[in-house]
Amino acid sequence: MLVDALARPRHRPFVTEASPPTPARPAASDVARAVLAARGGDEGAFGQLHGLFARMVHAILLARVPYREAEDLTQDVFLTALRKLDQLSSPGSFGPWVAQIARNRAHDYHRRGRRFEALPPEVGRIPAPAAEAKEALAAIRGLPASYRETLLMRLVEGMTGPEIADRMGMTPGSVRVNLHRGMRLLRDALGAKEAR
Amino acid sequence: MSEEYLWDKSGAPDPEVVHLEEQLGELGFSAPPPAMPTVDPRPQRMYLIAALVLAAVGVTAFLLSADRPTSGTTALPPTAATWDYELLTEVSTDGGPPKVTAHSLKVGEWLSTHGATRARIVVADIGEVTLDPESRLQLLATGTDQHRVRLDRGRMHAIVNAPPRLFVTETPVGDAVDLGCEYTLEIAPDGNGILEVALGMVMFERGGYDAFVPAGARCVAKRDHGMGTPYFTDASKILRLALRKLDFETASDAVLRDVLEESKARDTLTLWNLLQHPRLDEAMRGRVLDRIVDFIETLPTELNRADLIAGNADSLLRLRGVLWNRFW
Numbered sequence: 001m002l003v004d005a006l007a008r009p010r011h012r013p014f015v016t017e018a019s020p021p022t023p024a025r026p027a028a029s030d031v032a033r034a035v036l037a038a039r040g041g042d043e044g045a046f047g048q049l050h051g052l053f054a055r056m057v058h059a060i061l062l063a064r065v066p067y068r069e070a071e072d073l074t075q076d077v078f079l080t081a082l083r084k085l086d087q088l089s090s091p092g093s094f095g096p097w098v099a100q101i102a103r104n105r106a107h108d109y110h111r112r113g114r115r116f117e118a119l120p121p122e123v124g125r126i127p128a129p130a131a132e133a134k135e136a137l138a139a140i141r142g143l144p145a146s147y148r149e150t151l152l153m154r155l156v157e158g159m160t161g162p163e164i165a166d167r168m169g170m171t172p173g174s175v176r177v178n179l180h181r182g183m184r185l186l187r188d189a190l191g192a193k194e195a196r
Numbered sequence: 197m198s199e200e201y202l203w204d205k206s207g208a209p210d211p212e213v214v215h216l217e218e219q220l221g222e223l224g225f226s227a228p229p230p231a232m233p234t235v236d237p238r239p240q241r242m243y244l245i246a247a248l249v250l251a252a253v254g255v256t257a258f259l260l261s262a263d264r265p266t267s268g269t270t271a272l273p274p275t276a277a278t279w280d281y282e283l284l285t286e287v288s289t290d291g292g293p294p295k296v297t298a299h300s301l302k303v304g305e306w307l308s309t310h311g312a313t314r315a316r317i318v319v320a321d322i323g324e325v326t327l328d329p330e331s332r333l334q335l336l337a338t339g340t341d342q343h344r345v346r347l348d349r350g351r352m353h354a355i356v357n358a359p360p361r362l363f364v365t366e367t368p369v370g371d372a373v374d375l376g377c378e379y380t381l382e383i384a385p386d387g388n389g390i391l392e393v394a395l396g397m398v399m400f401e402r403g404g405y406d407a408f409v410p411a412g413a414r415c416v417a418k419r420d421h422g423m424g425t426p427y428f429t430d431a432s433k434i435l436r437l438a439l440r441k442l443d444f445e446t447a448s449d450a451v452l453r454d455v456l457e458e459s460k461a462r463d464t465l466t467l468w469n470l471l472q473h474p475r476l477d478e479a480m481r482g483r484v485l486d487r488i489v490d491f492i493e494t495l496p497t498e499l500n501r502a503d504l505i506a507g508n509a510d511s512l513l514r515l516r517g518v519l520w521n522r523f524w
Binding site for chain 1: 199202203204205212213216217219220221222223224225227228229230231232233318319321322323324355356357358359360375376377378395396397411
């Protein structure tokens, strides 16, 4: 386990370490390579980044915007990220970086209304979810911020806890807490609705 | 029913989780990537034209774009400059719901809670802080690569869902640097503090000394004496008393002997942190290392005793990994 140079705050004689002694994230070097290639216009590399992080971005947006808007906004986030890719100083940190772009986009959506590149009409057709799914989604959106995104990544996007930690740049321990506590709150919320 | 199923889909499936997956899975993302735009020599968006013009006069584009990350850092785009929070005031004595009012906290502003009021603060989409009554907290910075607050007094409970080091709490006795976790931080009226970590881990930093505090552990800091040494909350009372003497009274051989003799395998957390203790000399650190070796039988071949006693960062981290996997 090596020290993360980016996380070392200042010169100090004592140990500083950003991450716990867990196995190295397998995707970090692949992500960095894809970012560097995408900067050079490699469409396949851009597609690879999309494949790795689109579900994460979609879940972040789903936590904040109407479900019908989330898919289009996801694509918009990636196009924004592509335009700004030169500004990412640490290519291996694409995940947390694009996650923040997604949160900012959701914030802009509510503040300024829709503003994103038009997509062909056949793209982004979102079927109306069943009533039960809508209710579950609403219940998740009512949870504290920490739990919302993680639960949506797990239950909607089908990502596992280790995948979520890897994509978001979080420790597995944190993700596990969010999943289990969030699920407990969700059960309570859905149970309370049934009781009414 | 297995908790592991929720975590990584292993073990016996949880029926409620499976049902939610089936309901919600249809909302999952499945679209292909958008086509990469071709380079257009004639930019059509006004903000890009404005950015080029301003760049030509030496003003950077980030003044116009909310998403522009700073350079030379982990490069996260900026977030909104205010945090939302709620004040919850208990208004009845029979368990009725509290009165809730919504507010915003700007950078530089203080939030104080009094009487029966507590605050629930949304930390810029990465988590939540609950502030107990009679507490005082200031928002120092939010955005780009870090969020910082100052807890002047009182008690806060933080749940953070973010990469390490994104959330920092300054206090009169040290800075609590979140590494992805849940923790409680309390500052007493006399300025002394206690950090207790429920999940994940926190670095508690002051004056060049970093205390590593994982889940289940606590670290005490005193305004006039500095940072204490972390210990697991289930450490023996005798160990804790001896440690308190070592940290805040006298770092003598006799007190260190008491700490070492009373320590168990799990107390290697305390012993590992003692290897960096500013008040222990080389001989004392050697004794601490000897006690650690008692628990692990032998140092791994890649670790060198001299390096560990000298405080070599990489060696200490490797040792921490060994202890973490075995005892913590």
